[in-house]
Amino acid sequence: MRTEDIKADLLRKAGGTLTAPEAARMLGTDVVTLQELAAEEAIIALPLPGGTAYPACQLEISGMVTGLSEALRSMPIRSPWMRLEWLLSGDPALGGAAPIEALRRGNVTEVIQLARLHGAG
Template sequence: MRIVLDGISRQMVDRKVKAGQVLAVPGPSGRRIYPTFQFAADGSLLPGLPAVLAALPTRDPWAVLNFLVNPDARLGGRTAVDLLRDGRVDEVVRAARHLDDQGA
């Protein structure tokens, strides 16, 4: 299945990944996998995702994926993706900035 990011070219998607605006994780044979949760049905990005990716203290794709999809106590036990879908971008950005804090 191919995901089209709002009708933009593959090269533009690659630039967005390098700029930290879209998440790509390593897949088989060195191919990139773009987790579908970050896209709406129309191919647009999940609102607030680029701000959250920029706020995270890591660019490790697996750590970023872990933060986005696993429940987090700093987010009331919800996932970052759930809160972004609810429009609660500021809360997720704050939690992202403190990902490496002790006791978080």
């Protein structure tokens, strides 16, 4: 699979992307704060040809998926595309569920532990 195809598949699995104003609105904040969260690696921000985009799967109507920021901050991997792939891929340690699904079910501790190990030497 070509890199472009892999990225397109990830974006599809993520439910598409949001612009910075859309993501900020869902978080109940402003674009500057959203960009600060991205710089702190507390939210996934993808570099795309038209600018930065935010995968929709990491946000809910009430804001950020609970535990996601903590998991992302714990992860040694820094590539936003690799982080998104991890977030959306089933993991045997989570009974085959993807970390984003496990977070939505409230398995925050387990996901944070996995995040710490993902990509670690």
